[in-house]
Amino acid sequence: MIEVHELTKRYGDTVAVDRLSFQVPQGVVTGFLGPNGAGKSTTMRMMLDLDRPTSGSVSIDGKQYRQLNEPLKYIGALLEAKAVHPGRTARNHLLWLAQSNRIPVSRVNEVLDLVGLREVASRRSGGFSLGMGQRLGIAAAMLGDPRIMLFDEPVNGLDPEGILWVRTLMKSLAQEGRTVFVSSHLMSEMALTAHHLVVIGRGRLLANLSMNDFISQNSHSFVRIRTPQPEALLDALAGAGISSTPLSDGGFEIVDGDPAAVGDLARDRGIALHELSPQRASLEEAFMQMTADSVEYRTGAEQKKEH
Ligand code: ADP
Numbered sequence: 607m608i609e610v611h612e613l614t615k616r617y618g619d620t621v622a623v624d625r626l627s628f629q630v631p632q633g634v635v636t637g638f639l640g641p642n643g644a645g646k647s648t649t650m651r652m653m654l655d656l657d658r659p660t661s662g663s664v665s666i667d668g669k670q671y672r673q674l675n676e677p678l679k680y681i682g683a684l685l686e687a688k689a690v691h692p693g694r695t696a697r698n699h700l701l702w703l704a705q706s707n708r709i710p711v712s713r714v715n716e717v718l719d720l721v722g723l724r725e726v727a728s729r730r731s732g733g734f735s736l737g738m739g740q741r742l743g744i745a746a747a748m749l750g751d752p753r754i755m756l757f758d759e760p761v762n763g764l765d766p767e768g769i770l771w772v773r774t775l776m777k778s779l780a781q782e783g784r785t786v787f788v789s790s791h792l793m794s795e796m797a798l799t800a801h802h803l804v805v806i807g808r809g810r811l812l813a814n815l816s817m818n819d820f821i822s823q824n825s826h827s828f829v830r831i832r833t834p835q836p837e838a839l840l841d842a843l844a845g846a847g848i849s850s851t852p853l854s855d856g857g858f859e860i861v862d863g864d865p866a867a868v869g870d871l872a873r874d875r876g877i878a879l880h881e882l883s884p885q886r887a888s889l890e891e892a893f894m895q896m897t898a899d900s901v902e903y904r905t906g907a908e909q910k911k912e913h
């Protein structure tokens with residue numbers, strides 16, 4: 607369990623993280639969602655004591671990071687900037703980490719297998735592709751078999767196969783009972799992996815809820831209809847007390863409508879339907895609305911600087 611309490615970080619005039627409080631539960635994937643510049647990486651760096659909070663605190667299983675004895679055994683992380691010496695082979699990088707954290711050397715081959723790098727383990731990491739580099743970073747994060755894992759934008763730049771692999775890995779780490787905290791600026795990515803969601807914008811907490819709650823609160827359903835006999839259909843719908851909204855392409859939308867009821871009604875009146883499709887408002891739209899203020903603020907601030 608990670609507990610973030612009133613966490614604040616200022617860089618000069620910039621408030622990167624603004625009195626942020628939330629908890630990250632164990633046994634599920636928690637998504638940390640926010641537009642670029644929202645303060646995700648800064649928060650994660652403070653969780654790892656790589657950056658000092660201006661005020662507030664982070665505790666890991668009730669302790670501060672610097673109180674942890676051999677921290678790699680508590681908390682593993684894949685951050686945006688990877689600290690791998692390019693001239694070192696993948697195996698040597700992991701061996702060096704293992705030895706400096708008193709982790710058994712046998713664990714190195716285990717994590718190389720887990721991330722699928724065993725065959726290239728004796729190559730210099732400088733020649734690795736982005737995806738291989740991410741895998742090496744994940745291997746390093748798993749080296750101490752930690753109960754808590756942080757991933758900062760882990761799928762950025764990966765190919766579809768790599769993305770799928772990372773998603774599956776995060777879910778299985780959570781299923782093993784670990785605390786998995788993963789950041790992204792893409793709602794669509796979170797919807798596929800996260801069970802719990804912490805949304806921030808401009809360093810502030812905007813939402814802290816289960817993914818299911820976010821979906822039910824933010825994605826209303828509607829039915830989209832197209833017909834070559836719009837007047838007849840509008841009449842029929844009005845007669846049945848169903849209100850519809852016309853679309854610019856000549857179709858209609860019915861909020862929370864039942865496609866079966868509309869289809870039956872059209873059949874009874876002999877009206878042809880060319881489309882009758884249940885739809886859901888996109889989660890991406892809901893996220894954009896939620897964070898619109900923070901994005902506008904940022905653009906506004908940039909414009910001011912130019913004048
Ligand atoms: P995110 O990871 O959500 O994209 P960051 O945590 O990287 O956001 O950045 C949050 C804000 O803090 C941004 O405005 C960024 O420019 C600023 N920032 C981050 N790190 C530094 C730093 N080392 N010095 C100055 N400003 C920083």
Ligand code: MG
Nearest residue numbers: 646647648686
């Ligand atoms: Mg970031």
